[in-house]
Amino acid sequence: MIYIALVILMACLVIGVPVPVSFMASCAWLIFFGGVDQVGYQATQLLPYGFTQMNSVSLIAIAMFILAGGIMERGRIAEKMIDMVDVFVGHIRGGLGVVGIISCAIFGSICGAACATLSCIGAIMFPRFKAGGYPMGHACALMANASLLGLLIPPNATLIIFAWISGISVLACFLSTIGPGIVTIILLSVVNLWMLRNNKDVLVKQKRSPKERYEMFMKRGRLAIPALFMPFMVLGGIYGGVMTTTEASALAVVYCIPIGLYVYKGLNWKTLFNIVVEGSITTGVIMVMLYSVSMLSRLYILEDLPGKVLDLFYSISTNPYIIMFMINVFLVLMGMLMDDISVVVLTTPILLPIIVKLGVDPVHYAAIVGVNTALGCITPPCAPVLYLSGRVGGASINEIMKPALTFMALCWIPVLAVTAYIPKVSLFLPHVILGLPW
Amino acid sequence: MTQAQCKFIEETEYEAPISTVRVATNPFDKIVTRTFAIVCFVMAMVLAVIISAATVMRYVLEMDLYGYEEWIKIFAFWLYFMGAGYGAFAGSHVSADLVQSYVKEGFIKRLLIFTKTVVTLGVTLLFTWYGWDFFYFGFAGPLGTGVAIPKTVAWRIPLWTGYLPILIGLFFMSYYFLWDMIRAAKALFTGGKTE
Numbered sequence: 001m002i003y004i005a006l007v008i009l010m011a012c013l014v015i016g017v018p019v020p021v022s023f024m025a026s027c028a029w030l031i032f033f034g035g036v037d038q039v040g041y042q043a044t045q046l047l048p049y050g051f052t053q054m055n056s057v058s059l060i061a062i063a064m065f066i067l068a069g070g071i072m073e074r075g076r077i078a079e080k081m082i083d084m085v086d087v088f089v090g091h092i093r094g095g096l097g098v099v100g101i102i103s104c105a106i107f108g109s110i111c112g113a114a115c116a117t118l119s120c121i122g123a124i125m126f127p128r129f130k131a132g133g134y135p136m137g138h139a140c141a142l143m144a145n146a147s148l149l150g151l152l153i154p155p156n157a158t159l160i161i162f163a164w165i166s167g168i169s170v171l172a173c174f175l176s177t178i179g180p181g182i183v184t185i186i187l188l189s190v191v192n193l194w195m196l197r198n199n200k201d202v203l204v205k206q207k208r209s210p211k212e213r214y215e216m217f218m219k220r221g222r223l224a225i226p227a228l229f230m231p232f233m234v235l236g237g238i239y240g241g242v243m244t245t246t247e248a249s250a251l252a253v254v255y256c257i258p259i260g261l262y263v264y265k266g267l268n269w270k271t272l273f274n275i276v277v278e279g280s281i282t283t284g285v286i287m288v289m290l291y292s293v294s295m296l297s298r299l300y301i302l303e304d305l306p307g308k309v310l311d312l313f314y315s316i317s318t319n320p321y322i323i324m325f326m327i328n329v330f331l332v333l334m335g336m337l338m339d340d341i342s343v344v345v346l347t348t349p350i351l352l353p354i355i356v357k358l359g360v361d362p363v364h365y366a367a368i369v370g371v372n373t374a375l376g377c378i379t380p381p382c383a384p385v386l387y388l389s390g391r392v393g394g395a396s397i398n399e400i401m402k403p404a405l406t407f408m409a410l411c412w413i414p415v416l417a418v419t420a421y422i423p424k425v426s427l428f429l430p431h432v433i434l435g436l437p438w
Numbered sequence: 439m440t441q442a443q444c445k446f447i448e449e450t451e452y453e454a455p456i457s458t459v460r461v462a463t464n465p466f467d468k469i470v471t472r473t474f475a476i477v478c479f480v481m482a483m484v485l486a487v488i489i490s491a492a493t494v495m496r497y498v499l500e501m502d503l504y505g506y507e508e509w510i511k512i513f514a515f516w517l518y519f520m521g522a523g524y525g526a527f528a529g530s531h532v533s534a535d536l537v538q539s540y541v542k543e544g545f546i547k548r549l550l551i552f553t554k555t556v557v558t559l560g561v562t563l564l565f566t567w568y569g570w571d572f573f574y575f576g577f578a579g580p581l582g583t584g585v586a587i588p589k590t591v592a593w594r595i596p597l598w599t600g601y602l603p604i605l606i607g608l609f610f611m612s613y614y615f616l617w618d619m620i621r622a623a624k625a626l627f628t629g630g631k632t633e
């Protein structure tokens with residue numbers, strides 16, 4: 001029965017049935033034919049089970065971070081951040097690319113979504129890239145890759161969902177992806193500078209004296225303080241143990257509304273209304289997916305799907321490193337077909353028990369999932385971030401593909417390998433801050 | 439690089455993207471989507487304000503906002519499922535869309551899209567029915583007599599207030615998926631272009 005349920009799920013996904021409805025279709029098969037007389041299979045038990053699972057305060061953080069990200073995206077906050085970063089690295093060849101990468105990382109620590117980061121930072125950076133003589137294919141590929149830092153630098157919705165499904169600390173999951181995130185920032189910056197080292201079309205700004213730079217820093221810093229206070233408040237509040245993730249996310253919303261309305265003046269009440277409604281739709285779409293996957297994962301566990309998948313892996317190899325490799329390949333392939341959140345909700349209930357049996361720390365696995373889902377967002381055929389980057393930056397997919405593959409090969413694959421096979425990269429911060437073993 | 443180019447690079451204005459939500463054209467859809475939008479906005483703002491107030495009270499005033507979690511969970515369900523219902527109208531529900539992207543225009547593509555909409559509608563209708571059972575259980579209690587209905591612990595809020603948005607959300611998802619199916623059927627039988 002479980003194999004037919006899986007076939008139904010895959011068939012529905014392939015023909016384009018919405019992901020939550022595909023989960024429900026697989027559920028429906030198991031409800032009717034899985035264990036008619038057995039406890040736990042009836043719809044009268046599954047819907048209350050889903051409700052109980054969803055009746056969680058920590059899930060509200062997803063809605064709040066989505067709203068805060070939307071408000072910040074249109075509240076002109078990103079401009080001030082970019083100007084601030086530009087003071088430090090804007091004057092070197094390819095430095096504008098580094099400005100884009102670091103700005104994406106900072107903005108990612110506010111909104112935690114790749115597309116929002118890309119459309120916000122990209123909309124400001126692309127005209128600057130064009131004026132600076134950058135090849136637009138390179139610029140679009142770079143910004144697509146950099147915007148994924150929003151999925152690694154916490155907070156972000158994907159990791160909250162992962163923590164909710166796996167029952168581990170949200171804070172530990174957040175901390176686990178910071179190490180891989182920092183490695184990615186360094187690699188993207190180095191590869192960007194290396195790729196542009198001989199490109200004479202790229203214009204380099206005139207060097208400024210230390211005094212001029214200090215004055216610029218002070219001037220732009222004053223303007224950027226309200227914007228930079230937001231990640232300080234959210235991350236400081238969470239990691240300082242002052243607030244829970246949900247509380248920090250709600251405060252972020254309450255803080256960024258007046259900043260957007262009255263300080264940076266990028267918002268008005270009508271725009272705010274639209275942003276909240278759009279954010280609510282995004283939240284609703286995610287939550288229906290979570291509701292349906294909570295029912296489906298219960299049925300899959302009743303059918304012992306994780307055990308069957310583990311047997312399948314063991315039939316190929318019993319070496320944990322090879323199984324880990326297969327899991328990574330599986331996650332990348334799933335990421336090529338689906339969006340990041342769908343991959344997490346679909347694979348976590350199946351793969352997490354296997355990971356635990358292999359002796360891998362679930363917090364380490366959170367980092368592996370974070371990097372894989374980020375990579376999935378730029379690997380065709382389903383590469384929403386790459387396509388969006390081309391559209392915002394005005395480059396064709398042919399122009400973007402070569403530099404994008406270079407960034408993937410020289411940045412993301414090494415980061416994935418390091419994250420998967422050197423656990424200390426992701427477990428260091430959870431160990432230092434939360435005292436988790438490593 | 440000239441000063442003028444530097445100035446251009448540094449002072450390029452950022453234009454905020456416009457709203458991406460599909461606009462309703464007929465009166466019924468206008469009423470429904472407007473209602474969804476207002477409920478979503480109010481619930482989102484109420485959630486942000488209540489949680490922030492509880493945080494400030496706890497850490498600054500060292501007071502407790504009694505049982506606030508029970509309220510915010512109910513409000514959250516309204517936010518989630520009104521957003522989901524609106525998402526069905528806006529066509530925002532996530533799908534792999536391989537057919538749309540990789541199958542050439544023609545009968546096969548139209549047939550696959552029609553099949554997709556039939557499956558989507560059928561499954562959503564089934565779960566709407568389950569949603570009705572679930573809501574009725576909460577509203578009428580286990581015996582169906584309105585006695586011993588499930589309630590929250592502190593404020594004694596009937597839990598059907600949280601079950602109701604699930605039913606409404608699923609109902610409107612079914613309704614808008616029905617229209618998707620009608621459009622796909624039209625395209626299939628008249629040979630029109632698929633969306």
